[in-house]
Amino acid sequence: DIVMTQSPDxxxxxxxxxxxxxxKSSQSVLYSSNNKNYLAWYQQRPGQPPKLLIxxxxxxxxxxxxxxxxxxxxxxxxxxxxxxxxxxxxVYYCQQYFSSLLTxxxxxxxxIK
Amino acid sequence: xxxxxxxxxxxxxxxxxLRLSCTASGFTFGNYALIWxxxxxxxxxxxxxxxxxKDYTGTTEYAASVKGRFTISxxxxxxxxxxxxxxxxxxxxxxxxxxxxxxYGDLFVGSWGQGTLVTVSS
Numbered sequence: 001d002i003v004m005t006q007s008p009d010x011x012x013x014x015x016x017x018x019x020x021x022x023x024k025s026s027q028s029v030l031y032s033s034n035n036k037n038y039l040a041w042y043q044q045r046p047g048q049p050p051k052l053l054i055x056x057x058x059x060x061x062x063x064x065x066x067x068x069x070x071x072x073x074x075x076x077x078x079x080x081x082x083x084x085x086x087x088x089x090x091v092y093y094c095q096q097y098f099s100s101l102l103t104x105x106x107x108x109x110x111x112i113k
Numbered sequence: 114x115x116x117x118x119x120x121x122x123x124x125x126x127x128x129x130x131l132r133l134s135c136t137a138s139g140f141t142f143g144n145y146a147l148i149w150x151x152x153x154x155x156x157x158x159x160x161x162x163x164x165x166x167k168d169y170t171g172t173t174e175y176a177a178s179v180k181g182r183f184t185i186s187x188x189x190x191x192x193x194x195x196x197x198x199x200x201x202x203x204x205x206x207x208x209x210x211x212x213x214x215x216x217y218g219d220l221f222v223g224s225w226g227q228g229t230l231v232t233v234s235s
Contacts, residue, residue, distance in 0.1 A: 001177070038221075040221040040222070042158075042222070044158075049210055049225035049226065049227060049228055050158065050210075050222070050225055051225070052215065052221070052222060052223055055215060055219075055221050061223075091157075093157065093158050095158075095160075095221060095222075097219070097220040097221045100163070100174045100220060101160075101174060101176070101177075102148070102160040102163070102174075102220060103160060104150075104157060104158040104159065104160060105157075106157050107157040107158070
């Protein structure tokens with residue numbers, strides 16, 4: 001199975017500041033035939049089911065604010081919140097879908113400093 | 114509006130069985146893969162298994178932790194998916210989410226249900 005490792009486990013960021021979350025896969029999730037990275041990001045607010053933010057590593061889901069961005073390729077990926085808002089307090093997960101044995105990262109908890 | 118409603122959760126003893134249902138509405142059910150994800154209390158997300166749409170073979174995949182014990186099926190005519198869970202263990206205690214793929218052939222989640230809690234305890 002492809003192992004997804006997120007870092008840090010948690011971070012506290014001041015309102016309006018940048019938050020950066022990393023996700024590393026144990027093998028490349030870049031499919032060479034279409035040059036797409038099979039990597040998604042989800043946000044889970046307290047008491048809620050998760051919500052899709054980003055797919056194909058950098059495509060924002062419809063309705064997701066543009067302060068959220070995804071980057072990276074191969075095995076190393078980043079989710080950036082450019083200007084943290086109070087409603088962004090949540091746990092964020094990456095997920096690979098390169099293999100049909102899907103796997104999630106362990107999650108990163110984002111809090112307000 | 115896409116809706117996924119899980120049912121069938123509850124308290125069950127170790128070794129027993131339970132079947133979860135996922136009733137869908139708001140989209141053409143048969144066109145999408147259904148993906149089950151669980152979350153143990155206070156823990157992260159764990160993929161359980163998936164069933165592809167019939168246009169994409171209709172086959173299933175399972176996480177190693179549930180393979181041989183859990184079975185996913187679908188009834189496209191009634192827009193319902195099932196998760197049959199046998200030989201339950203205490204470590205299967207979790208909220209179980211029924212989810213839908215983002216698009217026809219995708220295997221990432223576009224829509225989530227609210228989840229149903231399964232507690233395995235004697």
